[in-house]
Amino acid sequence: MLTVPLSSRPPHTTTQPETNFQECHSSRRPATVMLDSEEEYENEDELHSLNSKPPIHGQKRQRFGESQLTGTQDKKVSTANRDSKDFRCLQEQREQLPIARGRESLMRSIALHDVTIILGETGSGKTTQVPQYLLEEGSYHGQIAVTQPRRVAATSLATRVSAEQGQPLGTLVGYSVRFDERVSPGTRIKYLTDGMLIREMMNDSLLTRYGIVIVDEAHERTLRTDIVLASLKQILARRNGRRDERTAKGKGKANPLKVIVMSATMDAEKFSNFFEKAPVLYVKGRQHPVSIFHTSTSQNDYLDAALRTFFQIHVDRPPGDVLVFLPGQDDIESLESSLRLYASQLPHGVSDVVICPLYASLPNAQQAKVFLPTPPSSRKCILATNIAETSITIPGVRYVIDTGKQKEKRHFARIAGSGFDTLLTTDITKSSAVQRSGRAGRDGHGYCFRLYTEDAFNSMAVSAEPEVQRSSLTSAFLQLKVIGQDLDAMPFMDRPDQESVGSALRTLWLLDAIDNSRHLTDFGRSLAMFPLEPQYAAILLASVNHSCTSEVISILALLSSSAPLFTDSSSQRDAANEARAKFRHPSGDHWAMLNVFRAYDEVRVTEGKSGYKGWCKRNFVNQRALREAGDIRTQLRGICDGMGIDCNLSCGNEEVPVLRSLLRGLLQQVAFLQPDGSYKQVMGPSVVKIHPSSFLADKRSPAIIYNELVYTTNIYARGVSAVYKSFISEFPKLTGIRVS
């Protein structure tokens, strides 16, 4: 039992948690590499309870039980010169990784088979080492692609592996993610998002530049990972031919492909069967243990529990940074402000807290901050969504706090004609929990505090439902069309939902992206050039004809921003309504959004950074949403430039061109006024109401278009503009013909 002596604690105040921790028994296990077909995980569960002192505001005590994982270690990332001490140190670290001991058998097995499945514990060294081993073999031609579901993982891994190769990033080892690429003609190992690999297939359907494609973190089963896997299966058949034919002829094809599928937590057998009984290699072992604690009772308020746990660690535990997993950006912001408040009240002698948020829509420069060294006498607290869950090593992290929650997107194709998306906070899966705990223990003995009970862990689903069965397929369908594939003919590991396939087809046909025979049109090909939902890309292209690209690009950038434009103001409703009234436009919300953006652009020029912050606050608009929209706008303009589209076409204050452009993409989101004041969808069965937050909520417009539907007590349309019925008659497809 380790009891922190009272003298080492800050004086007791209502804002500081106090905790007695029981010692973590972390029997260290020698790292081993298993390269056979038997799964060999040991279960060293060892439960301990942690007696907690009264937490912040006298809330109930946090109690944890401990179980055990083993971990791995490494030191700081730096681009090292090949003769330098740093470089030698990196080589030593490489040699100590568990996977190093199985290197030869691993290479032997890969050489013998077209497809190999590698299942290895988090931190065993799969993602950084396997591509380097293959490169160092010297017997493979072409580039080595390593796909990642997330861009932050792709960029940080490329940085690390460049350093391990003693080469500047972007030379031998590079990366490619949306809107950012560091590669050169000499690049041999390329970390890239699976979305980028799909984009590459648009120009090179057989991926001929690659000799090896490694699909990492396959357990996540994102829609894009599944598309990559299905495409690779087809490419293998075309590039490699059949094994028995090759053997009969005594030689292989000229440019054969090797595929390697990796994860720490996947259903290896399923992947093996998908690739005609490909061999499964198990890499076992980590260098450092991770002690796992569960709360002894379930927590109703995970934010409060995370806050208390962080201060328990901060006050009682030795140095080491803390990584907290939260479902989304709102939670991150809310916890960040509470942490700042309490951290500012810590007494003298307790180290400073450096808070670093990490979520997908955070600008790259801010994301990069989490990888910077922690200042002396400080503890870094990283507040992350599940983008930090897989593949990522954040040097210095010794503690993980796992709320057990995530945001999950789900598409309901059967509802409301065009389908309906939800983004709800849900419980994570066992596989995510294992990945999250794996982020600790990479720098030494790690600790993971799960803010849920062990029973809750045991009853979690093993892994996530494949995204292909719960997402809108419109965008993926279009991309596949461009690479000459048909989504419903692809050899997917799990078949997509047929309703979703039908709904995606219908949407693409309505947009004129495909014709009556399901062939891709030129317009469809152009839509696929934009990193936008096809509906939004159609709006953008329509704005060229209506000479209002400038206005429409701003509106689309705001619609694509991940944060709401207006801040929550329930406590100051009157002041907020008064401020917002300035932006009102008779046509509704799209022009009102544009008014906000125009005013913001003006204030930025006239008042500078300090001025526009205050302006956002006074006007109850979300600065983050505007900043993010500003970035997206710049990116969209860049793409338009590349396509020869003039993005400065402006309609001034004339609303009609913008409304006509919006209608071109929102054809499935049109509704007509009913005598009782509700609206009936033109392309769907539902009766909807205008959301109270809309500027049109108290108006009766004969016809409306809307961005999305929200289900609460009623079905509400949100992001609404009034349009003339005569505009709608310009689109004969709105009569509701179905594609078969």
Ligand SMILES: Nc1ncnc2c1ncn2[C@@H]1O[C@H](COP(=O)(O)OP(=O)(O)OP(=O)(O)O)[C@@H](O)[C@H]1O
């Ligand atoms: N960016 C980095 N900075 C510092 N160390 C790193 C970095 N990337 C990897 N490492 C070190 O290399 C080790 C192996 O990492 P690697 O990503 O190859 O493991 P993995 O088996 O793929 O793990 P996971 O399944 O969690 O992705 C890490 O535990 C860490 O010690």
